Amino acid sequence: MRSYAAAGNAGVMKVCVASAGPFHVFDLARQMERLGHLARFYTAYPRFKVDGLPAAKVSSFPWIMGPAALAGRLGMPGLRERLNFPMIETFDRWMAKRLAPCDVFHCLSSFGLQSHRAARSRHGALTVCDRGSSHITFQNEILRDEYEHYGIPYRGIDARIVERELAEYEFCDLISVPSSFSIRSFVEKGVARDKLRLNPLGVDLSMFHPMPKRDAVFRVLFVGSISIRKGIAYLLEAVKRAGIGALDLVLIGQVDKDAARIVAKCDVPLRQLGVLPRTELAAHYSQASVLVLPSVEDGFGLVMAQAMACGVPVIATTNTGAEDLFTDGVEGFIVPIRDGAAIADKIVFLREHPEMRDAMGAAALARVRALGGWNSYGEQMAAMYQAALAACAAAGR
Structure with a gap:
């Protein structure tokens, strides 16, 4: 009973x-x-x-x-x-x-x-x-x-x-x-x-918060398992398509062995920082211009909320939980899965419209704080x- x-x-x-x-x-x-x-x-x-x-x-x-x-x-x-x-x-x-x-x-x-x-x-x-x-x-x-x-x-x-x-x-x-x-x-x-x-x-709002950006470099950040599931190939394709010469692509996370050859073959400059303690991530989010989460399947990409709490706009696919976290075109952009061209378009837009990028970052911070952590x-x-x-x-x- x-x-x-x-x-x-x-x-x-x-x-x-x-x-x-x-x-x-x-x-x-x-x-x-x-x-x-x-x-x-x-x-x-x-x-x-x-x-x-x-x-x-x-x-x-x-x-x-x-x-x-x-x-x-x-x-x-x-x-x-x-x-x-x-x-x-x-x-x-x-x-x-x-x-x-x-x-x-x-x-x-x-x-x-x-x-x-x-x-x-x-x-x-x-x-x-x-x-x-x-x-x-x-x-x-x-x-x-x-x-x-x-x-x-x-x-x-x-x-x-x-x-x-x-x-x-x-x-x-x-x-x-x-x-x-x-x-x-x-x-x-x-x-x-x-x-x-x-x-x-x-998201832990005491741990993730904005810090001053130390340079004017346009920086694209990825955080998470560098894997097939997380769509790393579509991010690399997008950065190549965007064709931004001064772009700094930073990957934080462990490279899955199935994705290693995809990363090794890419012909775009990138920096791999490996796996970092969670306590260090806010500093890296704060130096980014945009976080990209191109996952093919991801129940909820917690890194999106972490980036938003640091005042960073997000580009994420429909299969990440993005729609439950932010509004497309307000705090970031939501794109279809397996679409490097769509990610590239949004990267270029944010690069060419810094005032919009800043407004989206501010909106992202306000939105995630309002959600209450x-x-x-x-x-x-x-x-x-x-x-x-x-x-x-x-x-x-």
């Missing part, structure tokens, strides 16, 4: 949150703690690396996550991939056995199938699957098409992980997604719209839980 005891009283709602790695669900846990709702946070990340939460509320199981992360750092992607599924299953089993009493159990997708079942059967909890990208089948298909376009073998998402996620989508009461693009992908794959909840991700994200999620709990209680479920 599902009691939904919290439905009528926000003060007693107990929320358990889970995320194996340091994704946006960490920020959700911090928000639930701020609002007084967090019962327990479960992670495969070492406890000492989880900041902003009381240690007594953090349950950590790093014993398989650690070796997998080490394999990635040592340049052994094959071993990292082989450890991935056992890590997911082991973490889920460990969590399901220990799940604290709660009214809501919210878990990052693929990691919580057994735990969702335990939350419902033992505690009568509302179960929420958090999918930070598009529907997993949609994601797999669009990336397969993209790899085929470049003649690069596509390994695909592990079929066992796909099966787990599809089971979670079916089982859970709600699926939380960060963008309208994600919503469309789920509906296209047959998921009922009333099961989906939209809540765009927040992570606090607004947490408050909207808590309200979503309350509404769902109340609806279920009213229906006698």
